[in-house]
Amino acid sequence: MASLLNIETSTSVCSVALSHEGQIVFRRENYEGPSHASCLGGYVQEAINAAQHYNLKLDAVAVSCGPGSYTGLRIGVSMAKGVCFGLGIPLIGVNTLEIMACNVMFREKYPEDVLFCPMIDARRMEVYSAIYDLSLTPVKAISADIIEPGIYENYLTDRTVLFFGNGAEKCKSVLNGRNALFLDKTIDPLASDMLALAEKAFRERNFKDVAYFEPFYLKEFVATKPKHKVL
Structure with missing residues (x-):
């Protein structure tokens, strides 16, 4: 190696x-x-x-x-x-964002259908994010998103999405559906x-x-x- x-x-x-x-x-x-x-x-x-x-x-x-x-x-x-x-x-x-996703994926064993959404804080209610499956295949490409009601709805309807990173904390009040999960620890x-x-x-x-x-x-x-x- x-x-x-x-x-x-x-x-x-x-x-x-x-x-x-x-x-x-x-x-x-x-x-x-x-x-x-x-x-x-x-x-x-x-x-x-x-x-x-x-x-x-x-x-x-x-x-x-x-x-x-x-x-x-x-x-x-x-x-x-x-x-x-x-x-x-x-x-x-x-x-x-892939670095952050790998950090979380390697921490413990997750169900195969869980999605991973690393978030980097921007300004106000903006974040930079992507969504990956457990094989690190992009489900949502890298983008800048304004966090408002309805964001990520397509992903949260049928699957659990794990949100993390320094941009995730400010999203909790908006992304509060049953399929939205947040890590307690900040992932850098x-x-x-x-x-x-x-x-x-x-x-x-x-x-x-x-x-x-x-x-x-x-x-x-x-x-x-x-x-x-x-x-």
């Missing part, structure tokens, strides 16, 4: 993890952010030092590619590109949760063009109102 440097800066949490043969061998996280500009460089250097200590040769850099904060993603992607250029290794982009996208997705991309040689790669910034999405079921 590969030795990967994982970088996650899409929200206010800054995190870095070094993985080798499917195991995390080094990790750093800062929840006091946004502090990416001051923390990320030091964390990456520590991870590279750890790789040297364990006599590991980095095979690729994986970076969270959004959706997320413009500033946070810009800092993370710039750092990832710099390491890739400097070491001559490939770049992997990992979807932020973390570098240590990128491992499975990053390794899959590495095995499939799914690399980004280091020179031209750009992440999904929150500002690129336009919030949409609920789309009701057509009978």
Whole structure:
């Protein structure tokens, strides 16, 4: 298996993890952010030092590619590109919402028909979200949503949807149907949760063009109102 440097800066949490043969061998996280500009460089250097200590040769850099904060993603992607250029290794982009979904899916066993909806807070009653099934297949593509009565109705009618992330708390008063469930704990996208997705991309040689790669910034999405079921 590969030795990967994982970088996650899409929200206010800054995190870095070094993985080798499917195991995390080094990790750093800062929840006091946004502090990416001051923390990320030091964390990456520590991870590279750890790789040297364990006599590991980095095979690729994986970076969270959004959706997320413009500033946070810009800092993370710039750092990832710099390491890739400097070491001559490939770049992997990992979807932020998929990172959050994997975190929850791996926590415990869920019924096969449960849907997972990670949410990143935007402004007012807006969130950035997607919906996945248990195989991480997208049921609803990434979008910016205005949380109003009727939103996600098509998904909540027949199936349980688990909502989580820093945008989920403000949705409880609106998404209060019997099939809407909320995790009590906030789920942050973390570098240590990128491992499975990053390794899959590495095995499939799914690399980004280091020179031209750009992440999904929150500002690129336009919030949409609920789309009701057509009978």
